[in-house]
Amino acid sequence: MIELHHLEKRYGAAMAVRDLSLTVPEGELVALLGPSGCGKTTTLRMLNRLTEPTAGHVLLGGQDTRNLPPEQLRRRIGYVIQHIGLFPHLNVAQNVATVPDLLGQDRRATARRVDELLALVGLDPETFRHKRPGELSGGQAQRVGVARALAADPPVLLMDEPFGALDPLARERLQAAFREIQQRLGKTVVMVTHDIDEALRLADRVALMQGGELAQYGPPDELIHRPASEFVRQFLGEDATLRQLAGRPILDFVVTGPGQPETPLVDAALNARSALSVMLREGSDTLTVTQAGQPIGTVHWSGLRALPQPAEPEAS
Numbered sequence: 001m002i003e004l005h006h007l008e009k010r011y012g013a014a015m016a017v018r019d020l021s022l023t024v025p026e027g028e029l030v031a032l033l034g035p036s037g038c039g040k041t042t043t044l045r046m047l048n049r050l051t052e053p054t055a056g057h058v059l060l061g062g063q064d065t066r067n068l069p070p071e072q073l074r075r076r077i078g079y080v081i082q083h084i085g086l087f088p089h090l091n092v093a094q095n096v097a098t099v100p101d102l103l104g105q106d107r108r109a110t111a112r113r114v115d116e117l118l119a120l121v122g123l124d125p126e127t128f129r130h131k132r133p134g135e136l137s138g139g140q141a142q143r144v145g146v147a148r149a150l151a152a153d154p155p156v157l158l159m160d161e162p163f164g165a166l167d168p169l170a171r172e173r174l175q176a177a178f179r180e181i182q183q184r185l186g187k188t189v190v191m192v193t194h195d196i197d198e199a200l201r202l203a204d205r206v207a208l209m210q211g212g213e214l215a216q217y218g219p220p221d222e223l224i225h226r227p228a229s230e231f232v233r234q235f236l237g238e239d240a241t242l243r244q245l246a247g248r249p250i251l252d253f254v255v256t257g258p259g260q261p262e263t264p265l266v267d268a269a270l271n272a273r274s275a276l277s278v279m280l281r282e283g284s285d286t287l288t289v290t291q292a293g294q295p296i297g298t299v300h301w302s303g304l305r306a307l308p309q310p311a312e313p314e315a316s
């Protein structure tokens with residue numbers, strides 16, 4: 001658990017972050033979201049003391065980070081940034097193994113772990129282990145960056161726009177892979193993003209910031225359905241519900257059963273927003289969901305929570 005208590009960062013007369021208090025529960029992914037310059041990166045960097053707060057403090061597992069030696073702090077908190085800074089003269093495996101090697105961990109165990117992690121982030125170890133960073137695409141390099149952060153096995157990961165440089169498809173894939181790994185390994189993650197879709201799709205809680213202050217902190221549903229201010233409502237936009245549905249697999253909404261005759265068929269791999277589009281297009285409030293061609297259940301209009309108005313034209 002990470003607790004931020006009245007954090008403040010002042011640069012001269014300017015307040016980059018003002019009286020920021022929030023708690024990140026263990027094992028959760030929290031997104032720091034907000035317009036450019038609102039203080040997201042400054043907040044993130046105050047968590048591992050890359051930036052020292054002007055006032056306030058941070059508790060990590062109940063311990064005041066001001067009392068932890070920096071090496072110990074960095075060992076407990078991994079840090080992933082957009083331009084990952086892989087070592088160009090080391091190959092992928094050596095890059096991923098940086099921290100375990102520094103800690104003098106068993107080389108054979110590390111090599112096995114590196115392969116596991118590469119596979120986890122969707123890079124075939126055989127193909128990628130010996131490549132140099134210069135031989136990787138941007139997306140592959142970002143995957144290596146995420147694997148490297150996980151290899152250090154810190155309980156807490158800080159990520160600053162970790163998927164920022166990717167094309168939309170690669171970004172979605174890496175986001176999904178990362179979310180799965182994060183949940184499986186129970187990592188506590190604080191991620192800076194200015195991508196609303198990313199925040200709503202991945203985060204357990206979103207901290208929406210405005211001018212250095214917390215505009216609202218809560219689960220995506222809460223920000224969407226109970227915006228604390230006009231700023232929050234406008235920032236998330238009119239199509240916030242659609243954005244959220246795009247991040248949810250249709251399987252989340254399936255009522256298991258034999259399917260319903262005479263209803264359109266949709267594949268279980270679709271996301272909920274696409275299912276909604278099929279309903280609108282076909283004029284049917286029920287769809288039969290199939291997996292490997294076999295019906296596994298139905299999804300209903302009423303089941304897609306808090307539906308937007310059917311008139312929303314861009315539901316495609």
Ligand SMILES: Nc1ncnc2c1ncn2[C@@H]1O[C@H](COP(=O)(O)OP(=O)(O)OP(=O)(O)O)[C@@H](O)[C@H]1O
Pocket residue numbers: 011015016034035036037038039040041042043194
């Ligand atoms: N080292 C610094 N010296 C002076 N001002 C700074 C410094 N770092 C950040 N700031 C200012 O603090 C404010 C918050 O910056 P920060 O980088 O935290 O914002 P951000 O929300 O992460 O923005 P972006 O999304 O554009 O990266 C900005 O007004 C910025 O100009």
